[in-house]
Amino acid sequence: MPSPVPAHPSLRVAVLGCGVVGTEVVRLLTTQAADLASRVGAPLELVGVAVRDVETERDAVVDRALLTADAEALVERADVVVEVMGGIEPARSLLLRAIAGGASVVTANKALLAQDGPTLYAAADEAGVDVYFEAAVAGAIPIVRPVRESLAGDRVTRVLGIVNGTTNYVLDKMASEGLDLDQAVKEAQALGYAEADPTADVEGYDAAAKAAILASLAFHTRVSIEDVSREGITSLTADDVLWAQRTGYVLKLLAIAERGTADGVEGVQVRVHPALVPVSHPLANVRGAYNAVFVEAEAAGELMFYGRGAGGEPTASAVLGDVVSVARHRVLGGKGPIESRYAELPVLPAAAARTRYQVRLEVADRPGVLAQVSTVLASHDVSIEAVRQTPVTETPDADYARLVITTHAAPEHALRSTVEAITGLDVVRRVVSVLRVEGA
Ligand SMILES: NC(=O)c1ccc[n+]([C@@H]2O[C@H](COP(=O)([O-])OP(=O)(O)OC[C@H]3O[C@@H](n4cnc5c(N)ncnc54)[C@H](O)[C@@H]3O)[C@@H](O)[C@H]2O)c1
Ligand SMILES: N[C@@H](CCO)C(=O)O
Ligand code: NA
Numbered sequence: 173m174p175s176p177v178p179a180h181p182s183l184r185v186a187v188l189g190c191g192v193v194g195t196e197v198v199r200l201l202t203t204q205a206a207d208l209a210s211r212v213g214a215p216l217e218l219v220g221v222a223v224r225d226v227e228t229e230r231d232a233v234v235d236r237a238l239l240t241a242d243a244e245a246l247v248e249r250a251d252v253v254v255e256v257m258g259g260i261e262p263a264r265s266l267l268l269r270a271i272a273g274g275a276s277v278v279t280a281n282k283a284l285l286a287q288d289g290p291t292l293y294a295a296a297d298e299a300g301v302d303v304y305f306e307a308a309v310a311g312a313i314p315i316v317r318p319v320r321e322s323l324a325g326d327r328v329t330r331v332l333g334i335v336n337g338t339t340n341y342v343l344d345k346m347a348s349e350g351l352d353l354d355q356a357v358k359e360a361q362a363l364g365y366a367e368a369d370p371t372a373d374v375e376g377y378d379a380a381a382k383a384a385i386l387a388s389l390a391f392h393t394r395v396s397i398e399d400v401s402r403e404g405i406t407s408l409t410a411d412d413v414l415w416a417q418r419t420g421y422v423l424k425l426l427a428i429a430e431r432g433t434a435d436g437v438e439g440v441q442v443r444v445h446p447a448l449v450p451v452s453h454p455l456a457n458v459r460g461a462y463n464a465v466f467v468e469a470e471a472a473g474e475l476m477f478y479g480r481g482a483g484g485e486p487t488a489s490a491v492l493g494d495v496v497s498v499a500r501h502r503v504l505g506g507k508g509p510i511e512s513r514y515a516e517l518p519v520l521p522a523a524a525a526r527t528r529y530q531v532r533l534e535v536a537d538r539p540g541v542l543a544q545v546s547t548v549l550a551s552h553d554v555s556i557e558a559v560r561q562t563p564v565t566e567t568p569d570a571d572y573a574r575l576v577i578t579t580h581a582a583p584e585h586a587l588r589s590t591v592e593a594i595t596g597l598d599v600v601r602r603v604v605s606v607l608r609v610e611g612a
Contacts (some may be wrong), residue, residue: 183215183217183252184251185251186220186249186253186270187254188221188253188263189222189223189258192484193256193484194221194254194256195234195484199488200488201492202218213504214503219250221234221239221240222241223239223240224241226239226241243262243266247273250270251274252275252278253267253278255277255279256307264284268292271295271296271301272299276303276499276507277303278491279303279307280487281305282309282382283381283397286380286397293510296507296510304316304494306494307487308385310335311337311483312479312481312486313479315465316389318467318477319331319389319467320389321509328467329431330430331390331466332427332610333426333463333466334427334463335386336376337360337462338365338374340463341356341360342405353405353408363483374404374405375402375406376405379427380397380402381397383442387442389512393515395440405423405425408446420451422448422451423448423607424449425445425446426444427444428442429443432520433520439518440517441519442522445608446607448608449610450609450612456611462479463479464477524583524584525584527608527609528579528580528582528609528610529608530576530605531576531577531578531590532575532576533600533601533602533603534601534604535601537571541599542561545594545600548597554579554587554590555582559575562574574604591603
């Protein structure tokens, strides 16, 4: 039974957006009111829910008297504003208006934070209020606070993980049930995982936004979505999924942020792309819309964070955690940590990052082919880690074998020029795919 709440005036909470996440936020604010009041030290009073059109809003969860289409007026009368609308505008303007009015902000909007977070953080510091965003990266998983606070005394060297639930769900369904990409995306949308426009998920923009936010926190610098080298999953085929399984890998969309050097300059490289992950690696077993993030730091070593990365209820859990934190600061005084930029590490082009690759070729099935291909690789300073050749059984043209080459780590430009040269060999019928290998 919650302890009696000390006599502190109610804190007025406004929720902007009542969709997949907003509906769950309102439900938890309502059903957990007594517990939340005890944890905060003051009652939380839901004073309004902004929606596009009050008439068409149909969520039974929300008391219709709370619905309003006037979000601007709503933020003026709130102590805590929860933004779960999505998009850049009007979310950005509404949050700046809320902050200017002295409200604390909780947002799940990674697109906004990755594009213009520093504007919000500066306004919040100026106003002496919080901007919290645990839900913006990896859904329910507490990853923002551990990286921003718990690891603030350590030196993070690498962050690597699965931070988009929709694409992990899609790749998992393609591999486990043979679904095609479009079918699996439709399922993810129906389950409430996908963005309003799922292109953001499948083209890697959502993961890139999260990678930018995590990199900024981990390396105490500023990384925006424009700084992230991004490739989505739409170019992947069922053949890619099949050959990943045949060669002991699982296909994942990974976000990677790491310290690196380019032309003698130390900085941060941030990239999002599909990758082959060995079946023995923990990331290979992350199923459905789950996320998992590995953080490597010099003193702490390797840490793994795992949990539900998408979905209304798990995301609302992270939102409510932030609501309790910022509300406590308002009751007890003070605010959470500000944006930290002491490192000011430059963002380096991710093309300079050295990664391993799996190159799949269709080649003439005759002696000397491997020698010719190996010579091209060597001339581009790309060394071979493993080779596998199998006759092409799935096509009627049995004169062509499939050559699968795994390289040692090499820079992207070396691989690009190597693939170009290999394509020119008359023993090579075609380059079937070139995929990075991570997580060895
Ligand atoms: N769905 C998830 O699993 C998840 C997880 C983490 C973060 N997020 C983020 O949370 C936010 C919301 O996601 P969602 O899945 O709930 O989206 P959604 O599309 O289901 O809900 C958005 C809601 O905001 C409303 N809205 C949009 N523009 C508005 C405006 N101008 N005025 C008033 N209402 C407006 C929409 O009508 C809708 O009800 C997004 O930023 C998303 O990236 C979503
Ligand atoms: N569309 C996002 C929601 C969670 O941020 C995803 O699939 O991960
Ligand atoms: Na999170």
